[in-house]
Amino acid sequence: xxxxxxxxxxxxxxxAETVTLxxxxxxxxNNYYLFWYKQPPSRQMILVIRxxxxxxxxxxxxxxxxxxxxxxxxxxxxISDSQLxxxxxxxCAFAISGxxxxxxxxxxxxxxxxxx
Amino acid sequence: DTGVSQxxxxxxxxxxxxxxxxxxxxSEHNRLYWYRQTLGQGPEFLxxxxxxxxxxxxxxxxxxxxxxxxxxxxxxxxIQRTEQGDSAMYLCASSLGAGAIGGYTFGSGTRxxxx
Numbered sequence: 539x540x541x542x543x544x545x546x547x548x549x550x551x552x553x554a555e556t557v558t559l560x561x562x563x564x565x566x567x568n569n570y571y572l573f574w575y576k577q578p579p580s581r582q583m584i585l586v587i588r589x590x591x592x593x594x595x596x597x598x599x600x601x602x603x604x605x606x607x608x609x610x611x612x613x614x615x616x617i618s619d620s621q622l623x624x625x626x627x628x629x630c631a632f633a634i635s636g637x638x639x640x641x642x643x644x645x646x647x648x649x650x651x652x653x654x
Numbered sequence: 655d656t657g658v659s660q661x662x663x664x665x666x667x668x669x670x671x672x673x674x675x676x677x678x679x680x681s682e683h684n685r686l687y688w689y690r691q692t693l694g695q696g697p698e699f700l701x702x703x704x705x706x707x708x709x710x711x712x713x714x715x716x717x718x719x720x721x722x723x724x725x726x727x728x729x730x731x732x733i734q735r736t737e738q739g740d741s742a743m744y745l746c747a748s749s750l751g752a753g754a755i756g757g758y759t760f761g762s763g764t765r766x767x768x769x
Contacts, residue, residue, distance in 0.1 A: 582658075582761060583745070585758070588757055639685075639709060642689075646694065647695075
C-alpha cells in the first residue's frame with residue numbers, strides 16, 4: 539500500500555516571500571506520478587503541479603516548483619513570491635502509473651496562510 | 655464546459671435515511687472517481703468508473719454505498735441507512751484517459767451532515 543505523509547499541518551509565510559511545503563511517500567512501485575493540489579477555503583481542489591517519477595528534472599509551473607528526490611521518496615513544493623491567493627490547503631498526492639485506475643492517494647494536507 | 659458539477663452542495667439528513675448525490679463530469683472525460691474527505695484529512699478514494707463500468711472499489715465502500723454511471727455520463731452515489739460516520743465531503747473527479755497525464759478535474763463536492 540502507498541502512503542503519503544505531510545508533516546507540517548500548518549504554515550504561514552509573508553506575502554512576497556518563499557515557502558517550502560514538505561511531503562514524503564512510501565511505495566514499492568517504480569513508475570508513478572506525484573502531484574500537489576491546492577484546495578482554497580470552500581472551493582474546489584485544483585492541480586498545482588505534477589511530476590513523473592521517471593523524470594529526473596524537477597517540474598516547474600510559474601511560481602511553483604518541486605524538489606523531487608526519488609531515492610529519499612521526498613517531494614517538496616516551493617512557492618516563490620507568495621501571494622494572498624495562495625492561502626489554501628495544499629495536498630500532496632500519489633498515483634501509480636500503468637494499468638489500473640490511477641487513483642490518487644493523498645496526504646493529510648498543509649494549511650498555508652499568506653500574511654499581508 | 656463548466657467543469658465537474660456536483661449536486662447538491664450541501665445535504666443534511668437524519669440518521670437512517672437514504673441520500674443520493676450526483677456528479678456531472680467534463681463531457682469528454684471517460685474516467686470518473688469518487689472520493690470522501692473528512693475534516694482535517696485528505697480525500698480518500700472510494701470508487702472508479704471507466705465509461706459506464708465500475709472497475710475498482712475501495713474497502714471504504716461498504717455495502718450501504720452504491721455508485722452508478724449509466725451510459726458513461728453522469729454518476730450517482732447513494733448511501734443507504736446513513737450513519738453519523740458518513741458525515742463528510744464527497745468529491746467527484748474526472749479525467750480523460752490515463753488521468754495522471756493531465757491531472758484530474760475535481761468538483762466542488764457535496765457536504766453531507768448526518769444528524
